[in-house]
Amino acid sequence: MHRTGELFGHFQTLEQQRESATFGMWVFLATEVLFFGGMFLTYTINRHAYFTAFGVGSNDLDITLGTTNTLVLILSSFTMAMAVWCAQTGKKKLVPLFLVLTLVLGCAFLGIKFVEYKQKFHHHLVPGRSFDISYHVNHPAPGDDPKEIAFEKEELAKALASDPDTNSHAQLYFSLYFAMTGLHALHMVVGAGLVMWLIGASLKGRFTPHYHTPVENIGLYWHFVDIVWIYLFPLFYLIDRHR
Numbered sequence: 001m002h003r004t005g006e007l008f009g010h011f012q013t014l015e016q017q018r019e020s021a022t023f024g025m026w027v028f029l030a031t032e033v034l035f036f037g038g039m040f041l042t043y044t045i046n047r048h049a050y051f052t053a054f055g056v057g058s059n060d061l062d063i064t065l066g067t068t069n070t071l072v073l074i075l076s077s078f079t080m081a082m083a084v085w086c087a088q089t090g091k092k093k094l095v096p097l098f099l100v101l102t103l104v105l106g107c108a109f110l111g112i113k114f115v116e117y118k119q120k121f122h123h124h125l126v127p128g129r130s131f132d133i134s135y136h137v138n139h140p141a142p143g144d145d146p147k148e149i150a151f152e153k154e155e156l157a158k159a160l161a162s163d164p165d166t167n168s169h170a171q172l173y174f175s176l177y178f179a180m181t182g183l184h185a186l187h188m189v190v191g192a193g194l195v196m197w198l199i200g201a202s203l204k205g206r207f208t209p210h211y212h213t214p215v216e217n218i219g220l221y222w223h224f225v226d227i228v229w230i231y232l233f234p235l236f237y238l239i240d241r242h243r
Contacts, residue, residue, distance in 0.1 A: 056159045080222045198214060
């Protein structure tokens with residue numbers, strides 16, 4: 001296989017090469033849909049079976065952090081779209097700028113998610129021997145709002161009266177939470193690595209109106225990861241939330 005400029009030897013034109021690469025990316029994203037789809041189906045079945053316990057789990061998630069992360073990802077989709085547009089229209093100097101903004105927003109998402117995971121460890125909400133859905137209400141932190149703690153305790157008492165196995169069923173909720181959001185975070189890490197490569201290539205002026213396929217395809221991947229979060233956010237943070 002030989003290469004002339006940005007055209008690989010087994011393609012006749014850049015347009016043919018771009019169409020083939022784009023088709024390949026859509027096929028890859030289709031497999032990702034199937035992969036995440038199985039996890040969403042598992043979540044749906046268990047949410048229907050243990051609706052009360054899953055509602056209690058939702059109450060233990062930080063809605064402020066979740067909402068902030070949603071806004072961060074939506075903004076990152078915009079900056080990525082702008083990077084693609086700049087590459088398509090020949091605005092070479094703006095491509096790395098928007099890619100850097102996208103990377104910063106992606107890292108901000110991961111940072112917020114780390115804070116949220118750390119919070120779950122402190123509240124003993126990580127599945128395992130130490131899991132205890134009532135730990136936080138029984139051991140509130142000094143800065144916690146007494147009214148919020150009292151509300152959580154009341155909701156937990158109602159859940160236990162309705163489902164004596166709330167603790168084990170809530171553990172299933174958080175198992176799915178960590179599995180699905182963790183897998184999503186892993187995709188974000190991969191996406192951030194790809195964006196870093198794009199930044200290096202764009203600083204060298206590699207992308208032009210005639211050749212910008214990598215920016216478009218990595219942009220598709222980034223948008224897909226963002227869309228997955230748009231589904232994860234309401235499923236984990238909003239459904240049957242009592243406050």
